[in-house]
Amino acid sequence: MKISLLLSEKKHEIAKTWFDLIAGTYPQDTANFLKTQKNRFGNPVGYTISEGIDVILAELSGEMDVARVSRHLDNIIRIRAIQDFTPSQAVGFIFLLKQVIRKELADEIREHQLCDELLKIESHIDQLANVSFDMYMACREKMYKLRANELRNRTSRILKMSNMFKETDVEEKDPAGF
Amino acid sequence: MADKPKPNDLLSEINYTPPSRKWMDTPVEWKKGYYCYGAKPKNLDYIGFPNGREWNVTEQDWKLVDNWKEIFLEGMENLLKKFRSFRLFMDICVRCGACADKCHFFIGTGDPKNMPVLRAELLRSIYRRYFTIAGKLGRIAGARDLTEDVFKELWYYFYQCTECRRCSVFCPYGIDTAEITMMGRELINLLGCCTDWISGPLANCYRTGNHLGLQPHTIKSNFEYMLDDLEEHTGVRVEPTFNRKGAEILFVTPSADFFAEPGVFTCMGYLLLFHQLGLDYTWSTYASEGGNFGFFTSNEMMKRLNSKIYAEAKRLGVKWILGGECGHMWRVLHQYMDTMNGPADFLEEPVSPFTGTKFENAKSTKMVHITEFTADLIRHGKLKLDPKRNDNHTVTFHDSCNTSRGMGIFEEPRYILNSVCNHFHEMPDNTIREQTFCCGSGSGLNAGEIEELRMLGGYPRANAVKYVKEKHGVNMLSCICAIDRAVLPPLIDYWVSDVGVCGVHELLGNALIMDGEKERENDLRGEPLPGMEDKGEEE
Numbered sequence: 001m002k003i004s005l006l007l008s009e010k011k012h013e014i015a016k017t018w019f020d021l022i023a024g025t026y027p028q029d030t031a032n033f034l035k036t037q038k039n040r041f042g043n044p045v046g047y048t049i050s051e052g053i054d055v056i057l058a059e060l061s062g063e064m065d066v067a068r069v070s071r072h073l074d075n076i077i078r079i080r081a082i083q084d085f086t087p088s089q090a091v092g093f094i095f096l097l098k099q100v101i102r103k104e105l106a107d108e109i110r111e112h113q114l115c116d117e118l119l120k121i122e123s124h125i126d127q128l129a130n131v132s133f134d135m136y137m138a139c140r141e142k143m144y145k146l147r148a149n150e151l152r153n154r155t156s157r158i159l160k161m162s163n164m165f166k167e168t169d170v171e172e173k174d175p176a177g178f
Numbered sequence: 179m180a181d182k183p184k185p186n187d188l189l190s191e192i193n194y195t196p197p198s199r200k201w202m203d204t205p206v207e208w209k210k211g212y213y214c215y216g217a218k219p220k221n222l223d224y225i226g227f228p229n230g231r232e233w234n235v236t237e238q239d240w241k242l243v244d245n246w247k248e249i250f251l252e253g254m255e256n257l258l259k260k261f262r263s264f265r266l267f268m269d270i271c272v273r274c275g276a277c278a279d280k281c282h283f284f285i286g287t288g289d290p291k292n293m294p295v296l297r298a299e300l301l302r303s304i305y306r307r308y309f310t311i312a313g314k315l316g317r318i319a320g321a322r323d324l325t326e327d328v329f330k331e332l333w334y335y336f337y338q339c340t341e342c343r344r345c346s347v348f349c350p351y352g353i354d355t356a357e358i359t360m361m362g363r364e365l366i367n368l369l370g371c372c373t374d375w376i377s378g379p380l381a382n383c384y385r386t387g388n389h390l391g392l393q394p395h396t397i398k399s400n401f402e403y404m405l406d407d408l409e410e411h412t413g414v415r416v417e418p419t420f421n422r423k424g425a426e427i428l429f430v431t432p433s434a435d436f437f438a439e440p441g442v443f444t445c446m447g448y449l450l451l452f453h454q455l456g457l458d459y460t461w462s463t464y465a466s467e468g469g470n471f472g473f474f475t476s477n478e479m480m481k482r483l484n485s486k487i488y489a490e491a492k493r494l495g496v497k498w499i500l501g502g503e504c505g506h507m508w509r510v511l512h513q514y515m516d517t518m519n520g521p522a523d524f525l526e527e528p529v530s531p532f533t534g535t536k537f538e539n540a541k542s543t544k545m546v547h548i549t550e551f552t553a554d555l556i557r558h559g560k561l562k563l564d565p566k567r568n569d570n571h572t573v574t575f576h577d578s579c580n581t582s583r584g585m586g587i588f589e590e591p592r593y594i595l596n597s598v599c600n601h602f603h604e605m606p607d608n609t610i611r612e613q614t615f616c617c618g619s620g621s622g623l624n625a626g627e628i629e630e631l632r633m634l635g636g637y638p639r640a641n642a643v644k645y646v647k648e649k650h651g652v653n654m655l656s657c658i659c660a661i662d663r664a665v666l667p668p669l670i671d672y673w674v675s676d677v678g679v680c681g682v683h684e685l686l687g688n689a690l691i692m693d694g695e696k697e698r699e700n701d702l703r704g705e706p707l708p709g710m711e712d713k714g715e716e717e
Contacts, residue, residue: 024195027204029290033279041606042279044641045288078673079637082630083288084209139672146668147629153439153667 003117006108007061007101011054014097014104018053021096025089045079052076056097060124073128074135081139091132097125201296202303202322206331208236211630212287214337214373214623216240221381222370225479229370240330246369247324251308253368257361258309264361267353268305271295277345277355282616283338286634294345294355297335301362304328333371336362338631340623341474341506342579342616359621364476372475375625380471383483387466388433394420394463400436401461404446411704413696416453418461421494425460426531428491431502431548432468432660435681441663443702444503444681447690451552451683454561454692455532459500465490468507469660474622481518484510488519491544498528499545503681505659506620508547509584516543533558547581549590549658549682556597562691567698568599569708571654571678573685574646575604576639576666577614578659591658591682598689603650609642619665632665633672640673647677654678656685 007014023031023046037043052072059069080090101121102109109118213235222230229249233241243249258265277294279285284292291297299320306313307321315321322328341356349355366372372380379389386393392400398420409415419425431448435441452459465486472479491499501511516522525544528537535554537546555561575595581587588611595602609615618635646652655666655677666679688701699710706713 026288027196027290028198029278029293030284030288033284034288037279039608041609041638041642041645043285044638045285048641079634082211082633083286084207084212142672143629143633146671147626150629150668151626 003105003109003114003121004061006105006114007057007121010104011057011061014100015050015053015057017104018057018097018100019050021100022049022053022093025085025093048075048079053097056128060121064124069128070131070135073132077132077135078139081136082143087133087136091129091136094125094129094132098122201291201299202317204291205327206334208334209630211628212338213334213631214375214625214628217370217372217374217377219370221374221377222372224381225377225384225482227367227370227372227377227475227479229368231370233371240326240371242326242329242369242371246329249368250324250329250365253365254304254361255309257364258305261357261361263354263357267298267355267358268302268309270351271298271302271353272351273299274350276348276350277353280345280348281339282342282344282618282638283340283631283635286618286637287338287631289338291331291335292338294339297339298353298355298358300328300332300335301358304332329369332362333366336366337373337623338635340579340616340618340620340635342620343583344579344613344616347583347612360473360477363474367475373622373625375627376471376474376622379469380475380479380483383467383469383471387464387486388436389467389469389471390433390437392433392436392466397433397436397461397463397466404442404449407704408446408449408702411700411702412450412692412698414450414453414692414694416449418449418452419459420461420463422460423494425494426458426497427460428465428487428494428496428499429459429461429502430465430468430487430499430545432504432507433466434469434660434664435502436466438664440667440678440680440684440703441660443684443687444663446702447681447683447685447687448502448548450687450690450692451561454690455555458531460494460496462490462494464493468501468504470507470510471622473506473510477514477518480510480514484515485519487511487515487545488522491522492524497526498540499525500528500548500551501545502548503658503660503683505578505580505661507580507660508587509580511543511545512585515545530554532560547585547587547590549587549594552683552686553590553593556594563598563686563689564691565598565600565689567688567701567707568685569601571599571685572601572603572650572652573599573654573656574602574643574650574652575610575682576617576643576655576657576662577610578657578662579614579616579620581658582611582614587658591656594682594686595656598685603646603652605642605646609638615639615642617659617662617665617669619669620661624661624665629668633669636665636669637673639666640669643670643677644674647674652677654680654685656680656682658682 023034034046040047052075055072056069059065216233216235219230229243231241273295281292281294303320303322304324306319312319313321336359339359341359343356346354382391383389405416435445470480470483472483522544528540528546533554540546615638619632643655663679670677684702699713701707
C-alpha cells in the first residue's frame with residue numbers, strides 16, 4: 001500500500017475537506033457562497049480554488065508536473081495576495097492539507113505503517129508552501145509596479161508635452177559623466 | 179504588517195477561521211488599499227460643498243462638525259421626501275438574497291458587507307431607527323443608532339460600490355442598490371467627507387471644464403500631437419475645429435481621451451472618421467468633459483456640471499450633439515440630462531447628415547451615442563473598411579455597466595466590431611450584456627490608493643477575459659468607456675497578461691480607408707499593421 005495510491009483513492013474526500021477548510025478562512029456567509037455557487041464565472045474564487053486543489057492533489061499523488069502545479073497554485077495565490085489576509089494567512093492554506101491528510105488517512109497510515117511516506121508527502125507540501133511564498137511576493141511586487149506605472153501612464157502625454165517627462169534614452173550620456 | 183507574534187500564536191494549531199459574528203457586531207477593519215484618501219478642503223470650498231477641512235481617514239478623529247448627526251439625519255429626511263424611489267428602496271427589501279452574490283466586490287473581496295443587500299442594510303438600519311415606528315424597538319427590528327463608527331462604516335462601504343447596478347438586474351423588486359449608494363454618498367458629502375479622487379476632478383471640471391483642469395490652449399496642443407501622429411500614419415492632415423459657432427454638431431467625449439493612453443487612440447479614431455465623412459462638427463474647450471463626477475457626489479452637482487453641455491450647444495448654435503465612448507457620462511446624459519437641464523428645445527431632433535436616419539431615441543435629449551452614429555453609417559455602406567488591418571487582433575468586447583444596464587446599448591458596438599475586424603469572440607453569457615461584470619473602478623473608484631480593491635472588484639471581469647484568451651486566443655479587449663480604458667490595462671496585467679485594451683473607434687480608425695491616404699503601414703498606435711512587420715526594417 002502506498003500513500004500516493006490512498007491519496008488518489010480518497011481524492012474527492014480530501015479535496016472536499018481541504019476546500020471546506022480554505023473556504024472557512026473567509027467569513028461564514030462568504031464561505032457558504034464559495035461552497036454552493038458552482039458557476040465558474042459567478043464564483044471565480046471558489047472555482048479557482050477548487051480546480052487548483054484538485055490539480056495539486058493529483059500531482060502530489062502522481063508525477064508532480066511542476067509547471068502545472070505552479071500555474072494553478074499561482075491562480076490561487078494571486079487572489080489571496082490581495083484579499084484581506086496577512087501574508088501567512090494568504091499562503092498558509094497549503095499547510096491545511098497536512099491536517100486533512102493526517103485526519104483522512106489516519107487509520108490507513110497506522111495500519112500500513114506509512115509514516116515514512118507521510119513525511120515525504122509532507123515535505124512536498126512544505127515545498128509547495130515555499131513556492132507559494134515566492135508567488136505571494138511576486139504578486140505584491142506586481143501590485144506596486146502597477147501602481148507606479150498607472151500614475152505615469154495616466155498623464156504621460158501631458159508630462160511629455162510639458163517636458164517634465166522623457167522616455168529614457170539609453171544613448172544619452174549622463175550629464176555628470178559617470 | 180503584523181505585530182510580533184504572541185506565544186499563543188506560535189503554540190496553537192494553524193486555524194484561519196474568522197470569528198462568527200452578526201454583521202452589526204463586526205467592526206470595520208480598515209485595510210490599506212481598500213479605502214480612498216479624504217477630500218482636501220480647497221476642492222470642496224471651490225464647489226461650495228460644506229464642512230471641508232483637513233482630515234485623515236486613518237485617524238480616529240475625522241473632525242466632523244459638532245452637529246454632524248443632525249445634518250446627516252436632516253439630509254436623509256430631505257432625500258426621503260424628495261426621492262420616492264429612495265423611500266421605496268428603504269422599505270421593500272425582503273432580504274431574499276438574490277442580489278447577494280451578484281456584486282463583483284463581494285465576489286472578489288469575499289467581504290459579506292459587500293453583498294448589495296447588506297451594503298444597503300447599513301443605511302436601512304439608520305432609516306428604520308429614525309424614520310419608522312418599528313425602529314423604536316431597536317436591534318430586534320433591524321435598527322441601530324447612528325454613531326461615528328456607523329458613519330465610518332457607511333463611508334467605507336459606499337466607496338466600495340461602483341454603482342454598476344448588476345445587483346439590480348437580479349432583484350425581484352427592482353431595487354436599484356446603486357441609487358442607495360448615491361443617496362449614501364449625498365449624505366456623506368453633507369459632512370465634507372468626499373474622497374480626494376472625486377473632489378479634485380470635480381473642482382477642476384467645475385472651474386476649467388474637465389477633470390485635469392486642461393485649459394483651451396493645452397487641449398489644442400494635445401490635439402496637435404495626435405494630428406501629427408495621424409498624418410504620419412495615414413498621410414492625411416486632419417484639421418478639427420474648436421468652439422466653432424454655426425457647426426452642425428457639437429462633439430463631447432471624456433477628456434481622458436485627449437491625453438491618456440490608450441484613450442488617445444480612440445480619439446484618433448474619431449478624428450479620422452469625422453474627417454473622412456466631412457462632418458460639420460466642432461469640439462468644445464468649455465464642454466470639454468463628457469464625464470461627470472457630480473454623479474458620484476450629489477444630484478445637484480451632477481446637474482451643475484452637466485449644464486455646460488447644453489449651454490455650449492446653445493452658445494455655438496449647433497443642431498444636435500454627438501457623444502463619444504464613455505460609461506457614466508452616458509448614464510447621466512441618457513437618464514438624467516433631459517429632466518435636469520432640458521428641455522433642449524433650441525436643438526433639433528438628431529438626423530444623420532449622411533444616411534438621413536432619424537435618431538428617434540434621442541428625440542428629447544438631442545444627443546446621440548457615437549456607436550449608434552457609426553453603426554448606422556456602416557449599415558448604409560457609407561464607410562470603406564478593411565478589417566484585415568485588424569487581423570493581428572482577436573477581439574472581445576466588455577459591455578460597460580452604464581451603457582449596457584443604463585441605456586441598453588448592446589448591438590451597435592458589436593456591429594461595428596464585426597465590421598472592422600475578422601476575429602471577434604464573446605465572453606460567457608453571464609458576464610456580458612445586462613449581466614456584464616464591472617471593471618471594478620467606476621463611480622470615482624479609479625484612485626491609485628485603492629489598487630487592491632479595484633483588482634478584486636475587477637476580478638470577475640478579468641476571469642472571463644482569461645477564459646476567452648485561453649479558449650479563443652483573444653488578445654484585445656475592446657470597450658466603449660474611458661474609465662475602462664484607464665483601468666482595464668492594469669487589471670488585465672495583474673490577472674491575465676498579454677491582452678491589450680482599446681476603444682471600439684480605435685479599431686474602426688485602423689480599418690477605415692481614408693480618401694487620399696498613403697499606403698498604411700502602421701495602426702493608430704504606430705505598430706506595424708499585419709503583413710507590414712518587415713516594412714520598417716526594409717527601409
